[in-house]
Amino acid sequence: AQKITQTQPGMFVQEKEAVTLDCTYDTSDPSYGLFWYKQPSSGEMIFLIYQGSYDQQNATEGRYSLNFQKARKSANLVISASQLGDSAMYFCAMRDQGNTPLVFGKGTRLSVIA
């Protein structure tokens, strides 16, 4: 069975600094996908970035990048040049091969300090 672990319940970062949010996963399938979502205080879920297990390069989307270390089964989210608007809950999620739903971690609350 799939499992996602986010070990940091809360993180603080200074504005304009970079921050890494940790995510480890467990699956026995060779084909899987990893996702990161942001949930601001307004409550909506916003998709940030996706990494496929066979992708050769780490995914990047603007200030977001995914540090994918397959052997360590980790998929950490890196946010560069943090902004006050980055303060939110961040969820890591994965799906394995086939038509299976996403499994979410418990989330990390990021607070950006001016």
Next chain:
Amino acid sequence: NAGVTQTPKFQVLKTGQSMTLQCAQDMNHNSMYWYRQDPGMGLRLIYYSASEGTTDKGEVPNGYNVSRLNKREFSLRLESAAPSQTSVYFCASTTSPSYEQYFGPGTRLTVT
């Protein structure tokens, strides 16, 4: 293009009452999902529909039923609400599991 819509946004029920949460998407997505979000628990899957005409249980299906009415609509029914079902409910859809899920705005349900 409204994306994923959910009604109602807020609801208060008494224990034992029933209600249906509605979800609709206008993106021609095949798969639809219902999650609940509780503090410190992340999102947990209640039921999902991989395609029109199919539904499957997720991690926490007890106390809920679903109907995939057509490709656009996927409803979640609480037959006899319990305080343990107080939560925020999210509907989501995707064209394929390889792609991101699009989420509705959520329904905040309180059962007293």
